[in-house]
Amino acid sequence: MTLEKTPPASADPSPPSASSLAWARRRGSVARFWKEYRTHRAGLLGLAGLAFIALIALFAPLLVGGDVQSVTNAPGTALEKPSGEFPLGTDQFGRSLLGLLIWGARISLTVGLLAAALSVAIGTLVGVIAGHYGGWFATVVMRITDWFLVMPTLVLAIVLATVMSRSIWTVILAIGVTSWPTTARLVRAQTIAVESRPYIERARALGGGHGHIMTRHVLPNVMPLVLAQTTLGISSAILTEATLAFLGLGDPLIISWGGMLQDAREAGAVSSGHWWYLAPPGIAIAFVALAFTLCGRAIEAVLNPKLGVAR
Template identity: 55%
Template sequence: MRRASTVTTPRKLSPYAIARTRRKKSLQRFAQAFFGQPAGVIGLVILSVFVLLAVSAPLLFDREMLDITKTLGNESLEPPNGDFWLGTDENGRSILAVLVWGARASLVVGLAASLISMVLGTLIGIGSGHYTGLAGSALQRLTDWFLVIPFIPLVVVLAAVLGQRGLGTIVLVLGVTSWPGTARLVRAQTLSVEGRPYLERAKVLGDSDWQQMTKHVLPNVMPLVIANTTLTVAIVILSETTLAFLGLGDPFLDSWGTMLDKATGAGAASTGAWWYLLPPGICVILVVLAFTLIGRTLEVVLNPRLGSE
């Protein structure tokens, strides 16, 4: 700021300062628009509760409470009571503890797999929209190919082929199978951006393909990508639940899907142990709902054409 004294009226702004100011302004605008939408706020509140629970899981419940060798003293499938607010499972573990720890697994899998899906989908989508000719068609065929393969068998085969079931494998499997929808969407938007004169101008100014894609196409498809990714998180969490329920998850990982799988295995449905089945199911629904609400709101806020004034 010492420079301010030497440089007078025409205030010199460095490109970085300009970019910073610009970002700050648009972020403020964005926040204002987002918090004006009740649906988005509700989604954000629900999600915050779950994130808070997941983050503070080690503070709320000792990890040892999940170890079945330490819970042998407890009665199995005990209905909710003063000690165990949500009852116990077949091994005598506190369902509430498993549920809170399960939030971690489900959220991590959902976010990580969506991130992979977002990166893959955006790269392939922009690539197939930008490059006309062989490369573009090849990318598009690849997208179509992944799109038409039935999801569950593909995931089952991938999970089996990758062997060694762990958190990483599940993330990878869900990530590489859930990008084609994003890719199609991004491709469509890329094609529309590519037709605008500013891309022609960029070409004439000397921008390389990479610069055209990153400086002009990406910023203009990003809002769509973000909104879409939020919706993908919901789908991925559901898929993870499906996988785990089918017994393809990590048996040592307590996610909500695994809980549902074990509950069915322990005959929770037939013995009327509703406290074992309902909580993970409701949690999945709530988190998926939260992400969907946020995703839809982002769509409306970031895409002015959807906004109703």
């Protein structure tokens, strides 16, 4: 009598790796964040507006063509009123203001995003280092931060934009290096709060160095604050860029919303009553700044429910 051999039981699947568990937690966090964010109507409205402007800026070459900035090949006459051919009228060179407005969205959004990213990066670095090390080093760093904080940001940006070459990168640098103190103070306060938690003491007891604690424990806990501050900072950066361009400190060879306002002022649109030259770029700047502010407020409310921001 022969006994039938039973097939060996299949081995249990290997346990998930640490990286897969980390990615699963991140996906869960993003899903919870989006679920909570959707409850904020103002945040959704701002996000929809930003998506609309971003799509227009991304597809600007297809919508208006690359020759919209050309002065020699302008399709219309100077300062035409809005019509079927030119829905927003023309500028003093006969160029379509609608085309310039669409093309200018690329520059204004680029400057706002990059300048805000530079500002928040500097502020986060200064805040985390000052909050982690403390002592006389933090005192010196924060006194320097206070000096930048009490100085008018616009005045410092004007000085930098004046002494450096006139280009879009100069504007980004001028805004970024003058608007970081607020972020630095907020991040430093959050860093001090995180450093007082028990697991930081355990990490030190297990041999964790300064770099490990700052990058693995402190930075992930301050990133929600950094994200909210970045969103709010973009609107300020766009307004500052428009101000610098309006004062004639931007690159004259590129089209931005602030540059359009400067061109309108030089063309005498204010005194001549050419409202169609002034209103569109001003409304566009206000719309984008409001949209970023709404998104930033909603992100703050999601990440810190104690704020009690209205939905």
